[in-house]
Amino acid sequence: MATKAKAKPLDPNATYKQLVDKHRPARPMFKNTVRAFIVGGCICVIGQLVQMFFIRVAGFSQTDAANPTVAVMILLSVILTAFGVYDKFAQWAGAGSAVPVTGFANTMAAAAMEHRSEGWVTGVGGNMFKLAGPVIVYGVVSAFFVALVRYIIFHV
């Protein structure tokens, strides 16, 4: 890394920002995107298999199978988080592990575990939504505005 940077001649009048930019390794965008695509896709395939299990084996309708499927995926994510595996996997997978429901479950489980030492109420209860909270707040807010737009279009 350092030797590669050294090869470029140093501009004696470079500003500090230019120096920092020169040494900041580029994020491997292509690799990250491909990994996110594959991992995110694999998680969804696993979810699909679980859903098919509920439909074929347990006799759920397609709509009814959604809730137990999400519950199983959340459980898997929480178990992997509890065993300290999910964060290592996420460092490799990037957005692929963050976007699906498993990523959401990880934010809650990780925060709950981290703050367990501060007690059940103020620790776990108070901090469980520390990372997941923004998703809920802005999810609800944006859902409201989308619904408002829909109402205006169809009823006004």
Add this chain to the structure above:
Amino acid sequence: MPRVGKQTWVFSSEPRIVATGTVAGLVESEGPFGADFDVRCRDEACKTTWEKMEQDQFTQAVQVVLQKGSVTANDIDLVLGGDLNAQLTGFYFSHRDFAIPALGLFSACATFTEALAVAGLAIDSGVAHRVLAGTSSHFSTAERHFRFPTEYGAQKPPTAQRTVTGAGVALVGETGGNVAITHATIGEIKDYGITSPWEMGAAMAPAAESTIVAHLSDTGRTLRDYDCVATGDLGRIGHAILKDLFEQRGLPMDTDLTDCGMMIFRPDQTEVFSGGSGAACSSLVTLAHFVKKLEQGEWRRVLVAATGALLSAVTAQQKETIPAICHAIVLERKDG
């Protein structure tokens, strides 16, 4: 003459580093200096909280240094140190069972050299005969304090650094041993406008440059006068920036300029990114490696310039720029 130039203190009594105590975590023990640490923690989860774990490591390091120096807590006149937890709980909680006058210090990851500078001052002025100076840090307490829950799956950029788990404590005395603290250069606060807490190396490199240049100008020395000049925890990326800053200045780089954060982990260890950081980074490398090299006579003189990023979790959220500080100390081998 107690001071040369504007920033450099000279310790005419040449206080000695009598003994060292180092306790290192699992990843640190698997690093290049694994065999040099006094205590290597195998199981990180043996306490109920990460904070207790860090305090325990600090206490252990104190016990080791007392034992190696053949002294008891009663023989110590002053204990100096700090850590990265709010209100310095790592330092104060771990010392509550020792009856020693205590002063907590904070310069983030530059706390160790700050403590050695104050230790040198205390001994030089005669207010203390024996002083303990040490720092601790812990990967998980720092993650929780400054970043995310440890098990949260967020991808870290390559400029990130891994907080060192461990504690390093030095017993500084008037006599004993052959490694002396001869100078300390107290740094000025430098802020070059870096806002990302993932770029600590870039935030701290200007502080390191400023203090090292001030040290050389105050003492009339060059980098060549040192067998090794080590910054605290710039990491590989911050180190490369520092080298460019020196080059821009036209400073000849004719010594072994290195960085404790680069040395403590091998680059191929998992999730160490740009290198190590944390208050224990410079204390562990200085005490387990540099002091040993000086004791063995392989080196004569070392400049340790520990660097600290002075941000808090709140200022980082508020997108404030990150001020940094660097304090340097000179360790020199004295024969006889």
